[in-house]
Structures are given as structure tokens and as C-alpha cells.
Amino acid sequence: MADSGSPRKREEKEEEEDIVCLDPSFFVDRSYEMTTFTFGSLELRLLCLRAASTDFDLTGQLVWPGAVLMNNYLSQHPEIVKGCSVIELGSGIGITGILCSRFCKEVVLTDHNDEVLEIIRKNIELQSCSENAHAVLTAEKLEWGNSDHLSGIIEKHPESFQQSSISCLFDTVEKIVRIQAGKCRFILAYVSRTKVMDALVLKEAEKHGLCVEEVDGTRTTISNLEGVIFDITLK
Template structure:
């Protein structure tokens, strides 16, 4: 190589890793049967891990389906919703459900699953699902969510969402802001 030449650096963006070849999968939690688009595996590059259902979400959903009375009438926000399996289950019991993720590609599959869920049920029976972009600690995104939900939320859920110790303070800050505003005033 000539000393005057610069090394060519090849940078790959997120589109190189995105796999949107989703298949419909069926999951059963108690009496609830959920169908949603997901992948069987996902790339950890560009944090596309939310394109599949993780074991923690299945464990959480099994618990929630057996203890659905804790959800009845609650407002719930889910952090790191992935494909939305927990939020969709919660919509069977809660008065309000907002599913969040920070990754735009993952938000696309959440939207697709909300549409699939809406088309497969009687709209008078279940809560309307919503989604929102949320990076933990992002004040602008948190303010936007709380402006649309000024009462805050009764429950903040998340499974398989925190793998880096540096993310824990941002997660706690986010949860504190999102919890029911009425509790903060007392």
C-alpha cells in the first residue's frame, strides 16, 4: 500500500443487519391466545434484539396471565416492548397500555402487531394499544408520553431489558418519571 493512500474504512449501517422477514407465531398464556409477527432470531448489532420474543417475556406473560387480577383496570407502560407480546396480553385486562422501544425498526413491528391484533378481535372487548418511541432518560420523549398520559401509569413493565450496568440509572430515572403522578404528590 502506498503511504499516501488512506485506508478505506467500510461502515455498515443498521439496514445491513435488519431482517424484516417476520412470520406469524402463536403463543398461549392461560386462556389467552396471541398471534404476532416476530423473528426466531435477531441481530444484536444496532440493538435489533426486539425483533423476537425472549424467554423473560414468556415467563412474565405466564405470571401475568395467572395473576391477571393485578392488571384489571390499570394503566400500563411497557419498556423495551420488543414485538409487543406483553403489551398485547396486558390489553386483555388493562384500561390503558403503551408499548415503547427506542429502536425505529422494532417500533415498526410493534405497529404491525398492533394492527394484526386490532384486526383479530372485537374492538369493544379490549383496550386500544398504543406505541411510543422511548430511550431511557430522554426527557423530551418522556415529556411527550406524559403529556399524552398526564396521570402517569400504575405499572411499568419490562422483561429482558437491561444488560449493561451503565443503563440501570437511566432505567430507574425513566421508571420514576412514568409511575403514577398521584403517587409523586403524596
């Protein structure tokens, strides 16, 4: 074993000092080509690289066979995503999400790589000029396993990706309370599991013309979570 003062260690240190660090952009190939892809009766025109020609982590600059498989499948079964909100993970150039946008309400294309996100955004821009554009298309940074990234996306797209059952719950509550013309109240025992859900409950109540009041002295810890009783009435 070589200690820090040994000739070998000194040599290694000198070699390290000789290494010139190149900016990562030195390895980036941005020679994207406009390419036409056909899936059944659907045609997509997107920018992409034709071949991997970089040693940087840029697998997303290319269209992979898995995306072709997925797009063929979805073009044959558009009903799977029709009218839905879709979030795509590891979008690459965005070929699958962009195909979905032909049938969906909203599509969020995600990737962790900033260079890849740039080409996704360019491809999204290209769609805005297309008469086939139906859905709202956006690109967001999402690193798999990063719950902050995911919460950020859910907060930014509440209509699409938050638990839709909350909205349905308040639809029903509002109807019952209105039928009783103010003589009725809704008592909700709420246990907080996520901040996103906490905000959504208040937002949905507001949207339905309901007033939420915390009942004094009811805030408590239950099964390690914070619980509270809300008194919900018509505004």
C-alpha cells in the same frame, strides 16, 4: 507512539478511507413470521423473528425468556393489571403489553429502536382485527433516561399517566364549592414542580367548571421553586 506523519499513522488513515459504510438497513432482517403464543387460556398471534440473525442492535425483534416468564405470571394473575393503564419499557415485539391489553384500559408500548417500533406498530395493527382487543394500544419512542421522551408520553396520554390525585382533588373541590352555591372559594397555594403538573391543574379546574385566577403579587420563589396563590371559584 506514532505521530500523524509517521508511516503507521498514514497506513491507518488509508485503511480508514478504504472502509465502505453500509447503510444500517443492510444488516436488518425483516423476515418476521406470524407466530402463535399461548399463555394459560390466552392466545396471541404476533409477528416476530424466530432467531437472532442480525448484528445490528435489534434484540427487540425476538421474544425473550423474560417476556415468557412475565406473560405466564400475568395470565395467572390478570387482576394485577385489570382496568389499569400500563406503560411497558423495552417492549420488543410487544408481547407483554399486548397480553396486558386483554385486561387493561390503555397500554403504551415503548422502545428506543425505530426498527423495533415498526414491528410493534404492525403487531398493534394485528390486534385491532382481533375480537379480544379491549384496551387502547399505542407505541411510542422512549429511551430510558430520556425525560423529554417520558414527558411527551405523559402529555399525550394525560388521562392514564398523570397524577390522578389532581383529578380527585378537583372532584372534592367542585363538590364543596357547588354545595355552597358560589359563596365558597378554594384558595390553592401552588408550587410548580413540573410543566406537566402545571398544565394538569389548569386543565382539571376547567374540566370541573372552575375558574382559576392568580392572586396579584403572590408569585414568588419558595425553596428554589416558583409558587403562586390561586383563587378558584365556580364559573
